[in-house]
Amino acid sequence: MTDVTTARPVAASTIALPEVWNLRALDGPVPVDIAGRTIPANVPGLVHVALLDAGLIPDPFLDRNETQVTWIGQSAWEYATTFTWQADGQDRHDLVFDGLDTFAEIVLNGHLLGRTRNQHRTYRLRIDEALREGENELVVTFASPVAEADRASLEIGYRPHTYFHPFNAVRKAACNFGWDWGLDAASSGIWKSARLEAWSGARLAATRPVVTVEGTTGVVAVQVEIERADDADYRVVVALEDGRTAQIDLTAGATSGVVELRAADVKLWWPRGFGDQPLYDLVVTLEHEEATLAERTHRIGFRTINVQLERDDEGTSFRFVVNGEPVWVRGANWIPDDAFITRVTRERLAHRLDQAEFANMNLLRIWGGGYYESDDFYDLCDERGILVWQDFLFACASYAEEEPLWSEVEAEARDNITRIMPHPSLALWNGNNENVWGYEEWGWAKRLQGRTWGLGYYLDLLPRLVAELDPARSYTPASPWSGDPEIFANDPDHGSVHLWELWNRVDYPAYRDIHARFVAEFGWQGPATWSSITHAISDSPLTPESPGMFHHQKATDGNDKLTDGLVAHLPLPDDTEDWHWAMSLNQALAVTVAIEHMRSESPRCMGSVVWQLNDCWPVTSWAAVDGYGRAKPLLYALRHVYTDRLLTVQPRDGGLAAIAVNDAGAPWHGPIVTRRMSYDGTVLAEASFALDIDARGEVTLALPADVAEPTDAASEVIVVESDGVRALWFFAEHRVSSLARAEVVTDARRTASGYDVTVKASNLVRDLALLVDKVDPEAVVDDMLVTLLPGETVTFHVRSDWDVEPERFCAPDVLRTSNQLVADWN
Template sequence: MHKFINYGLLSFLIIICILSCKVSSVSEIKLHDHWSFKNSQDTLWNQASVPGTVHTDLLSLEKIEDPYYRLNEHGLQWIDKTDWHYQTTFHLTKKEISKEHIELDFSGLDTYSKVYLNDSLVLETDNMFRNYIVDIKHVLKTGDNILQIHFESPINKGVEKHDALGYNLPLSDNDLAKIGQVQGNKHVSPFTRKAGYHFGWDWGPRLVTSGIWKPITLRSWNHLKIEDVFIQQDSIGEKALMTALVEVDAIENSDTKAEIFVNGESIKTIDLELTQGKNNLSIPFEIENPQLWWPNGMGEQYLYDIEIRLTSNGFVDTKSHKIGLRTIELIREPDNMGTSFYFKVNGYPVFMKGANYIPQDVFLPRTKKEQYEHILSSAKAANMNMIRVWGGGIYENDEFYQLCDDMGLLVWQDFMFACSMYPGDERFLENVKQEAIDNVKRLRNHTSIALWCGNNEVLIAWESWGWKDKMTREQSKDVANTIWKAYNTIFHNMLPEVVANYDSARPYWPSSPGSDFGEKESFDKGDVHYWMVWWGKEPFEKYNTAIPRFMSEYGFQSFPEFSSVEKYTIPEDHNIYSDVMKSHQRSSIGNETIEDYMLRYYKNPKDFESFLYVSQLLQAHGIQVGIEAHRRHRDRCMGSLYWQINDCWPVASWSSIDYYGKWKALHYTAKKSFENFLISFENNKDAMDVFVVSDSLKPINATLKISLIDFDGTILKQQEEAIEVKENQSKKYISLLKNEFLAAVDSTKVLLKAELFNTENNTIITENILYLSAFKNLSLPTPKLTFSTTETTEHFIVTLKTKKLAKNVFLASGSNHNFSDNFFDMLPNTQKTVSIKKTESETLEMFTDKLKVITLVDTYDNLGISLLKQFTNRLKTAFGSR
């Protein structure tokens, strides 16, 4: 057999290969390895983790105890008054150092730092929210390069700025300077562009961090580099008309090919000329037959993969984004109730169902993708379509917003200002402007971003909490005017200008709430934070009449479940007035207010564990009243965002998911209350009105059935009505006259059950239960509750049966996973099946042995001694044990 080689063909193929090969213009290395750190006064370096914080590095070395355990937080306040140094070494070859541009990209330095490379100062920082990029080629050398970052104490720097200002800035009591042992109890948080909650909040500890909290990237490039891409949506119809706005840095003038790929397919190619330096390109393109992105519950979250590729002289650079096509508008128009405030998505008004979000840990680098997925998938599972990223935390990581894009969760995005007035000097203002530009540009390609909001509760504090008058009275009118001028500059000029210049298609709202606290006119326009329930001690029923145009904050507290509390306490702490439980409660009226409301609605629980459980029932009931009221009145109110979905440490708080990821009763209740279809009762003087609310975009024909049932299961009365449920509306369909339908019944022994059935297939769409007397007055039977357990490959299955009414059935297994349903009511002679994901190595026998099932009746103390026990505990707290 002969082998023939066509050398001409081979040469031709080699030439073609050479001509078609492209060299990536940009290369990157993450500098995460071989870091060490030390106190600035020490000589010994210790191993560090990057990204990380000083606190977590000390913790990993066992130089401090867990800051979240018992009272440990209080002994760690020295850390934020110390300067800390970090150091690493990276190696570069002669080839690597020959690149035309080499830079360091600092995604997040917390906060005051000086950066040295080979003993040369290359950067100073004073803002943890900013992205700093610095050219370092001139100080690099072949071989080992030493990178040092010196962090200055945020407290000491803050005190300097505080003292230099010459007047006092008003702020809320959330800056816990006393716990922080700050000189003169000075409140320094307004002066430092860092997460406000690090200085404390009424749900969080005082742990002021420093460190390299986001990645550091060593980036080198030749010829050209794409700095930024913004995929702008111009109009969406039969075609989506788009524009790619591309920022490019070029070494020299060059002919360049720009190519746009959509889902991997090249749809647009143009030739253009780059000039040396910065270039701003505008490349229009179209997407045929666009598929729209919809919020959760309204349709699919379709995302296009869009890539921009630039090629010049054999060098190529690319950037890609996942983009959802949708329109979003904030509609604020005069109407017969005031001025509307609602979001319209793809041309449809959307009732926003959701919660407020805070950072998931004080030590930010500890929050990984798994934690983001858990909280946001829990939001989606609870039928939410909006998350408010609150202004006292951080602009979240890209992973957070990508998950929101994927899950259909719109984001109300605050800028990072909360509950404080701020300085107005030129340096501070320029720092804030660059922070805003950095983050608007970083986040604007995310489909989920619905609105940019200037701040949290700053305007309302100035106008309605007495700050303006106090500044005028205690300092001077000139000082008050100076403070207001800074506010006006930041929130009415600078931030809206940044949004207009860099993300003009999205609305800007200067402050949340945008109306005055507690005043009637505030409910007719803008958004409202309603805190007369909790802070004002108003009953939950007040939610039925306090109906704003958009409720962006309201809430009530509860404790974590007992298995969570056990993780940060010891048995002697198990009293809500113990030092540890009070320390893990940061509201100034916290535990007393929970107890006060509990005794209004429930019988006093018999012990500590029961108190934790009933506190969750109390919270869930209160917020359910609010959600249903807002949704019944969707002709007026078009948003219900409760405070808050999550925690940043183990604590009694307003959250519906505790720090360890456990769903509280509120989260299970919100899941039901936020379903697309809701039946809701409204108790009026002479009648019990029954509403059906639909957030669906399609009408349905249905049967609405109302049953009056006693606690033994006997159906006393029933009423049915065939109805048409129209899309996107709330309507009263049945009015039950009290002197007829509810006549001659003992309200402590009956309930109303409402069911909505689909006429086409007779399947149940939704249901709801209403008790006719306060929970503490109900004559609840002891349920004959039994359960059995089985398993599948991935889940344990629990089947429960009851002969009597079982109220608020709670299953506890000690697992980190959540049951498919929990805290539910079981009517007499019914069966219910729930499941929970298996924990590794746990057998069915082990699970069954640990499983605990309780109901509300199990918390009762028939001997009536629990009030005496609580009184005794308070005496011990006040006077000490004898």
């Protein structure tokens, strides 16, 4: 071995390991046709995916096949490969795994390099003693994650948790063990990239650019850590793409320092809807005697972001402030986009963020029961101006604070704070999902019998690490969080809240009775799109309670809650396709009621983060986009209620008021007209107001009694309009209204990109939708859930590559309305 104290350092190099390894089962309840077989497995990858690719297991997304693959998580597995290495003149050689899922033992040429117990960490293993010239054999074995979680739970002592497996005993994605929307498909595998890194002298171990703004000057304080193999002097140079530089010398023995670079007249990064998203390349270079040893590039944005929890006369605020501007959050919760996370590509993420933008969202919350997302995810959010709320990975459970978990959590947090913090879209670190609330209200204290449950992570370890590694970022201990450990975590007057009683036990009109400061979770279930259901489930007949459909409903009493939440508003159909439409529509109606109410209470309420944007498999859930990436009607409802300019009618002071919310960057001026109309289009009463709202402002206009009070509630509606924006208030629920069969004239024509479908209404047509996936599973329509007054016309634009008869889009199973559900029932 070269004497590292005298050798001249040379530039680091990387050797890629093979992309395809050999996979075999070692023990467990392995089927006889798989036991003893060796199959090819992609790296990065997971055992489930390798077995699927080899045709050895059925697709767990289909029917009840999930039950046929649970043996995989109960078994141990071996990944093996060989690689060739020749002496390269470097002093140090490290084997780097960016992610191992989860309970791994790594052996190189018969030498045990290490064992791992945390899916969310990066592992760097020194291999100089084991590495040899020529061919090298590398073996990574994985113990059963189900068995290891059970074993760990016994070792550290029981802690309360949701669902079936003690996921809280180990550092593995909680939802990988199953959730109320997810598969129980505990995975194993080399789930992120693996490589061999060679270096001499020193290497860049961490570079953390802390970005702030002072006036028009951007300030970047780059926290640098190096790992040394010698005592030489090194220099770290930080450079912006425009040539501005700063540097620091790390003399003998020094392993860390801060390089500050100041850049005048920078362009500010803004969330979408507030401005542009200029990004700057920041290059950090490690040098020795004019030679470059290592280089790392970050794309940064200059902005300030903080989350303000401030006491006031009404309680405690919760608001995001970017560059000094309060941002009304129009967001959604994000879960892993596939039950098998290695199948999620950058292209797929880009499409999902397209859908978030389509729905006018400006924030996504990465929920604590999944994963720290990929670099691609944060890159795309940076480019699009979508703010990211990042949970640390604790969810719906109590967690032991003793070793070995405490050290694992600290190492995991250090790795991921360092990786994610350069991204300008990152707005908030949050300690956990529902665990403080759970301790306060779910009976944990009695079951814990005095054991630790995680509070030390949320109030001590994690905020200390954020302050050390990412000091310009906000941190909250939990969601929901009141801002004070002495105040109930889920108090609507204080901080952020989660609203689940309405879905679980009450009903969605009661959203209007809650006056929250910020709503971080709420939602309503609905089925996947029809084409996704019929692809994934082969039941014959297909009913809401047939075996496959029931298996694809993971929520406790989910179907009963769907029914209970429907029948006060719409009739319960017996036909399955009608049931599917009714439940899809009701999901959209429920969330619309909730968000219109929340936005109407701005600025007391400063955000709505609906549960949830996406799904990880085809399932009945709260998602707006189903597990095959198809938009449900809910996504269109979100587009409507998250628009910059919103009109809504809300109960106020014993009457009704029209509330205009202007979340645009320009004032909103002009007349606003309110009418009470009969369903046949007759105007029964009318009033006009002058609308004069500042940018990011709102106004409440009390409606006069002759507009607000119906003569016949079953057949009247309030229509409020201004500058092309409309709000409707129906005095009666659908099911008890005088809604007649829709009388429409339709015309469908081919276009260069698909089809145009025009609908003209002769009477009141409510909630008009084109379920275009019934014609072409990949078709997309530009709008949905449109209500037409008598005589009005709308044209839908459908993107589709399929060649079908245009009239198929006008068929009654595709062109749906709430009239169809109500008129025949009445």
